Amino acid sequence: MRFHYVYQKVVDLKSNQKTQAEWMLSAAVGQLQAEQRSLELLNEEKARTFSAIQSEMGNKASMIKLQELQRYMDYLESCIEIKLGDIQRAEANVEKKKAVLNGKMLDEKVWLKAKEKAKNKFQHEMLLREQNELDEIATVRFAMKAR
Template sequence: MKFRYTFQKIVDLKSNEKTQAEWILSSAVSQLRVEESSLTELRIERQGIEGMLMDASIASTTVSDLLLFQNYLTHMDQRIDAKLLDVKQAEEQVSTSRTHLSEKAVEEKVWFRARDKARDLFLAEAQKKEQETLDEMALTRYKRPS
């Protein structure tokens, strides 16, 4: 007699939900890395513009060129601020995904434990029946006249 768990499809579903949550977390972490990398590039670009502004201010440059550099720096600051918001949103998504994954892992564990408990009960019952059969056979042999 083979053990068949009545709720095996639910166990499989919970396992699949956990796997899906892992994929979502992985995607969220990848997106966070992309946003952080983009932010780093913007900051490096801004530093380059600052260097160009400093060089231009040392050399004889027109005021309009200096204003152009300053306007571009302001624009870069705005892009950095927007990218900081994107990074924050990506961090929140990672946090939400981690929470979701931990919830799915707990659900999966509960169902695995229920299945294991049902299997243990099944095996104990099967062993009990087998022992009763062996006892009955031994009793029948003992009662037979020799």
């Protein structure tokens, strides 16, 4: 006789939910990394623009060119501030997904533990049945020899 767990579909469901939570966390981490890379690019562009302003000032460039560069620098700074907010939201999302994953992992662990207990109980009962059958066979043989 083979072990069949009555709630196997629940165990499978919990396992699938955990896998989906892992995927969601992975996607959230990917989004966070993309936001961080975007911030790095903005900071690099800001540094290049600052360098361009410095070189234009050394060349005694026109005031219009300097104002244009300064407006671009202000725009980059506002983009950086917005990106920092995006990163904070992405980090909060990652933490939320981690919490969800931890809950799903705990759920799965509870159901797997219940399945393991049921399997151990089944195996114990099977051993008792086998032992009873062997005892009965031994008793019948003894009775046959005693005649």
